[in-house]
Amino acid sequence: MPRMKIFSTIPETRAACGEARASRKRLGLVPTMGALHEGHLSLVRAAKARCDSVVVSIFVNPTQFGPTEDLSKYPRQLDRDCRLLEKEGVEILFAPPVEEIYPKSNSNTQITWIVVEGLSEKLDGRSRPGHFRGVTTIVSKLFHILEPDAAFFGQKDAAQLAVIRRMVQDLNFPVEIVACPIVREPDGLAMSSRNAYLNREERVRALVLQRSLEKVRRQFLAGERSSAKLIAAAKEVFSSEPEVRLDYFEVVDPDTLDPVAQISQKTLVAVAAYVGATRLIDNLVLDGVSAQRQMDSPR
Ligand code: AMP
Numbered sequence: 001m002p003r004m005k006i007f008s009t010i011p012e013t014r015a016a017c018g019e020a021r022a023s024r025k026r027l028g029l030v031p032t033m034g035a036l037h038e039g040h041l042s043l044v045r046a047a048k049a050r051c052d053s054v055v056v057s058i059f060v061n062p063t064q065f066g067p068t069e070d071l072s073k074y075p076r077q078l079d080r081d082c083r084l085l086e087k088e089g090v091e092i093l094f095a096p097p098v099e100e101i102y103p104k105s106n107s108n109t110q111i112t113w114i115v116v117e118g119l120s121e122k123l124d125g126r127s128r129p130g131h132f133r134g135v136t137t138i139v140s141k142l143f144h145i146l147e148p149d150a151a152f153f154g155q156k157d158a159a160q161l162a163v164i165r166r167m168v169q170d171l172n173f174p175v176e177i178v179a180c181p182i183v184r185e186p187d188g189l190a191m192s193s194r195n196a197y198l199n200r201e202e203r204v205r206a207l208v209l210q211r212s213l214e215k216v217r218r219q220f221l222a223g224e225r226s227s228a229k230l231i232a233a234a235k236e237v238f239s240s241e242p243e244v245r246l247d248y249f250e251v252v253d254p255d256t257l258d259p260v261a262q263i264s265q266k267t268l269v270a271v272a273a274y275v276g277a278t279r280l281i282d283n284l285v286l287d288g289v290s291a292q293r294q295m296d297s298p299r
Contacts, residue, residue, distance in 0.1 A: 004086045006093045010145050013094045017055055017146045020091060024052035029148035029175075031139060034058040034095075035075035035193035036084050039183040043152040044088045046180045055092040055146055056085055062098060063110060064134025075196050094146065101141060114140045116163045116170070122257040123159040123270055124281065127247050132163050139164055143173050150176040154183075156190055158268050158283045162257055182282070184210075190282045197278040205244050206275045209282040212237040212249065216269050220286050225263045227251035234271070247272035247279065254285065263288040 007013040021027045028051030030043045036058075047054045058081055065071035078095060085093055102110055113133050119125070120132035143151070153161050165177050183191050188210040189203075198206055212234040219233055234249045252259050254268040263286055270283040 002091070004082070004090050004093055006082060006095060008094075008096050009100060010096070013055075013092065013096075014145055014147075016092050017148070020053040020055070021147065021149070026051045026053070026149045027147070028054045029142065029146055029151040030054065030056045031142055031151065031153075032056060032058055033060045033074065033193065034081050035077055035196065036081045037183075037191045037193065039154055039156060039191040041084065041088060042183045043154060043180050044085065044090060046178060047150070047152045048089060050178065051150055053091050054089075055094060055148065056090050057094040057142055057146070059094075059096055059101065059138065061101075061134055061138040063102070063137060064131050066128055066130060069128070070194075070197075073197075075193055094142075101138070110137065113137050114167060114171070116166050119159075119163045119166055119257055123248060123250060123252070124157075124272060125159065125163075127272060127279075132160070135160055136163060136167050140167065140171070140173070143175055148175055150178055152178045152180055155179050155283070155285070156182045156192070157281070158254065158270055158285075159257055162255055165255070188214075190280075192280060194278050194280065198275060202276045202278065205241050206278075206280055208238060208241040208244050209271050209273055209280055212271060213269060213282060213284045217284060217286070220263065220291070225288070227259065227261055227263065230263075230269070234269075238273070243275075245274040247274060264292065265289055 005016055017027060028047035030047050032040050060074050062071055114136040115133045116136055125132045153164060161179055168175055168177055185191060187207060189206055215237050216230045216234050219230055224230060230251060231249055238246045249271045250259060252268050254266055260267055265288050267286045267288055268283055269286060272279060272281045
């Protein structure tokens, strides 16, 4: 297997991606903030399966962190990440320093932003003002620098996925957006680089997110379609974990992120909660259409 090429500058990476596209055709991008786990690696594997060449980016993007958030303590483990990516057969790693992406010559201030208005202030965007503006700006920078044919994102960050899909559609980026399923720990906790912040007790408490979603799934499968009732059931689960502070529990359209009152379509059930100081998110997608079809069909 050829060794992975590791670059920290834009021109080198741009040239390598151009070469990969010319000789091997389809280039897949997996954008990450590093501290890689099996969730990230599942995106890499999906990219390997669907593309001829894969570029991964590792960049802890300061513009998507709020002033009181965990930017400085976000886990950074580049050597370990490199070994994992090399094992997966990744061709190119782009791991730029902050100044390469946001040069100091701009007075360290990005003045051009990409904002998906109407989506960016929903769900996580409501709790984290400016977060999605940072995400869409860095993702569009990566799309311009690396020019991938396809980019792979986790369903774990469902609101992020909606915002990016809308950006790609509205700005005519020639990039296919591929969503990959949530990868979980054996006990059901969604994998996240932030799980490393949890102490032993918090790690146990964190399971309340998944428990609340499972309760909603069960009630949905039993025929409940009222979002208000499903949300009430989920909140009851949270009341059994008073140490965990619920940020939001919402039942929304997966594209517009607007709340839906009754589940009759594909619907996103999304949750965010603070376990100690750590904010965790999780979600599930309910398919109101095929559930209705199954109920209608004769047994
Ligand atoms: P991050 O490094 O947290 O910015 O995540 C980089 C990408 O990995 C995003 O597209 C995430 O949605 C995805 N990702 C993170 N955790 C998981 C997971 N548990 N399962 C699937 N994808 C994930």
